[in-house]
Every structure is written in structure tokens, then in C-alpha cells.
Amino acid sequence: MLALRNQILRNSFGTHSTNLDSVCSSSCLFGAFNGSPKCRAHSRFSAVAGDVNSGPKRTYQIVVAATREMGIGKEGKLPWKLPSDLKFFKELTATTLDPTKKNAVVMGRKTWESIPLQFRPLPARLNVVLSRSRKVGSANAEKVVVFESISSALESLEQPPYSQSIEKVFVIGGGQVLREALNAPQCDAIHITEIETSIDCDTFIPSIHFSLFQPWYSSQLLVENNVRFAFASYVRVKSSISEPHPCGNGGESSFRSGSDKFEVGSFNFLPKMILERHDENSYLGLVQEIISSGSHKEGEPWNRILSKFDCEMRFNLRKIFPLLTTKEVSWDGVLQEFFRLISGFTKKLPDVIDEIRNNLDDKRIVLSVQNPSDLTLESCNLRLIGPLQLCVANGELSCQTHQPSADMVLTIPLNIASYALLTCTIAHVCGLIPGDLVLKFGEAHVSKTHVRPLQEQLHRLPKPFPILKINPHKKDMDTFVSADFELVSYDPHL
Ligand SMILES: NC(=O)c1ccc[n+]([C@@H]2O[C@H](COP(=O)([O-])OP(=O)(O)OC[C@H]3O[C@@H](n4cnc5c(N)ncnc54)[C@H](OP(=O)(O)O)[C@@H]3O)[C@@H](O)[C@H]2O)c1
16 A cells, blocks of 8 residues: 555656665664754745845755653763654655755764774765864764854755755654754754653754644654654644734633644655655545555445455654545535534543543553444434544554445545544543544545546645644533634645
8 A cells, every 4th residue: 555655756757766775784883862854945934024035045845852840961972872853863864856966964063973993974865063163073074064153054065066966855863963953944854863852951942933834744653672752743724923813812712623824835844754654645645545556446436445354554643633634625514523422421431531531551451442223323324333442552542443335435535534533632631632533434436527536635645634622621422513623734735
């Protein structure tokens, strides 16, 4: 499924292949530091804020690993050992779409000097070191380019010969450099390894400004060497910090649907490996698979379909709300479906919530919420629902559903969002974090009359998913009304 979707992404970017073999695989390379990649050939904001107009057009992406307190280093070194993070860093910063080009990694002089001698410069990348004093450590110093400021580095990287040879620019630390670069207008995206375990640090960076950046994807929690962490990427959606919403007084009146438009139209500047991680690809990949290799079922003209047996989609609810962006989905429709779901579950839901609340320590709790006789069968959609299971683990609530039959166009976009809303709301009233939503289908199909519009949809790149906010004052399932749910920054392709 992913291979097919990758083909679509490749078509969107041209035919250049990614040469992962060129990525250095030595994890000890970063024994003393973790870097980050970035860069883009031109600014999206050339007509926006004044500072940006006068600054360099070359933009960048940041790669960093940071604790919750935004700690990144201790005594000139990385305070953790995470081989998979180093692998991710190398893959992200060294991979190019065009095999004749390289990416640039921009780092502070102290970060450069923290890389063990035998591993610098970082291979397969242009190493750019920032130093006002220009006292860059002598060994291998001839193999790097030194600049006295971030803007002089960016200006130079947008001029020949670098304009032709450098594909992306990644700013990779350390603290001093990121304090200047993190929320700056030229920063397009931040790829952050979020360290959840509390670790002592002496070098810190500022927090990400969430009115400028929105999550693109986040991974599940991983554990390595007793350190819990997750990968996440944030993309810039606004050029400058938004004014507070006139209704946003923090009270209940601010819980309403919003539809802030992004100032960024396309996110194809992201590295391919990050583009592919957007969860909407789970839906698009399945649709692509059904269209290209589904079984043909003939019948009445309105009933001719392509279908696949035994299918699955996954959505990570930890940071985003999965309302499809390649085609608009009605938020009002989602709310209606959600309230229908809740009314369908009235017999069991209070018991389930009690059980979750009283067994928060039980990591293996798995609850079968529904059996068909419990449903008040109001809607056609509800009749098609199979068992729904909730699972609590590590303070997170995940949900899995099974539908015997799924229409990928007419019902599934609404179903994804209504189940996501159900999971997020149950997690909210139980004091848990929403985890994964897994939708399994006995068979999934598309009507042949929908194939052409779906093919158009498949050529659109997803945008960042919106964010869901739930009224923090509401804690009882049966007291929720539509106004208790706010959808922030939903800007689908129209
Ligand atoms: N967690 C991560 O992802 C990550 C990534 C990288 C590094 N780190 C950690 O961060 C720590 C190092 O950070 P740091 O803040 O001490 O040092 P740094 O930012 O790596 O380097 C600071 C030096 O860079 C030069 N510099 C900084 N900003 C500049 C600017 N705007 N223009 C020109 N030159 C500039 C100056 O060099 P001169 O003094 O020569 O003028 C300055 O002394 C280490 O512990 C390292 O392991 C962590």
C-alpha cells in the first residue's frame, strides 16, 4: 500500500530517487551531538513580513532532540544515547531527491567541535560552521565552510555555486544557534525528537511557537536505553504570530469551530521521508490500492464497485485530529455522527468509562464496548459497525474498530473523524492521552463512479491535520454539546 502511495509522491516530485546508501550509518559519529537537517530553495513568505523581505531567501529546517524543558545538551555533549535518533538524523540530513546534489548542515562552532575528529565533517553533506571569532578547531577545518552569521550563511547558500549544488539546508544546533534560528521567519519546519524521560541538561532552546507551527506527524512512543522518546515534525503554517481570537477568552465561549487558513499552500519542501509519514497516507494508500488492484464487482450501474478484502488504516491521535485534508470533510457531519455513536452506545458507555477510570494502572485493560444488540440502530452507518475495543496503556487510550463493509468515499472520511472524536472524548473524561485509532474493514470498496474524482484527490499532497480542543470543564460523557469541541486550523484542499 505504501509503495503505491510512494509512487504518487514520487510523481509529485519528479523521478529522482533517494539514495539511502549514501547515508552514513555509524551511530558513534554523534557520540557528542545530535544534529538536524533543513533547507528550501526559496521563501514562501517573500510577500509577507518586512524582515523576511530584506533577509536571505534561502530557508531552512531544524533538526533537534530536546527534553520537555527543551534541554538539548550537557557539558558540551548529548545527555542521552539513542541510536535510532542518530539513524533518523543521518537519513534526514543526508538524503536528497536529486542524487547530484547535497544538503547543507549548519551548526554552531561548539557543536562542530563536539563531533569526534574522525567523524567530521559529517559525510555526504556540506558542513557549514557558524563562528563570529572564526576560531574553528583546526583539524579538518579546511573541509568546512565558515560564516560569521546565520544570514550570511543563508545568503551565500542561495548564490552560485551552492544554489545549484545544495538541495536543502538543515540547522542542527547547538543551543546558541537554535535560540536565534528556532522560530525565525526562515525556519520552514522543525523535526524534533521529543525526549519524554526527565534528563538533566545545561543547554536549552526556546519552545516551538505553536501559533506559527503545526504538527505534520508524530510517532508512537519509543524506548531505548531506558529513555522514552518520540519523533515529531512541525511545519510553519503562519508567517507571524496570530492575534488572539476576539472570542478566545479561555472560557467556554471559545469552544467553537474555527477554520484558520494557512499562509502556506503546499508543504512539498519537506523531505520525502517526512512527507510519507503524514497519517492521511493511510487513507490515500488504501484508496490507491483498491483502485489499482481491487476486485471488480459488476451490478447495476450505480452499484459497480472495486473492492479489497481485509484492510486496515491507522491514525495517531496524540497531536492531531484526523479530518482528511485532501478533500473537505464536514465538521458538522462529524459532530452529528459522533452524537449518533454516543447515543448508540448509551447502554454500555458509562460502564466502560467507569471501568477505565477505576483501572488506570492496568496496562492490559481491553474493553469490548459494543455488541450489536446494544445499539439503537438509528443510522445506516451504525448498522455496519462491528466490535469496538478500547485499550489503555502507558496513560494512553487507543481504539480499534471493525467494520464488515466500508465505502471509502461516502462513509469512511466521516467514520475516521467520528471514531477519533469518540476516542479523544473518552480519553478526555478519563484523564488519558489519546493514542492510536485503528480501523479494520472486512471489505473496503469504492464505487466506479468515484474513481476519477479520487484520482484527482490522490494527486494532492496532504496539509497538516487540524487540532482538536475539548472544553476542559466538561467531564461527563452525556453533557457534551457541539460547542464543547473546537477544531483549530482546518484548511483542506477545496
Ligand atoms: N540535542 C541536540 O539535538 C543537539 C544538537 C546539537 C548540539 N547539541 C548540544 O548543544 C551543546 C552545544 O551548544 P552551545 O549552545 O554550547 O554551542 P553552539 O550553538 O553549538 O556553538 C556556539 C558557538 O557558535 C558560534 N555562533 C553561535 N551563534 C552564532 C551566530 N548567530 N553567528 C555566528 N556564530 C555563531 C559562536 O562561535 P564563536 O565563539 O567561535 O564565535 C558560539 O560560541 C552541546 O552540549 C551539544 O551536544 C545538542
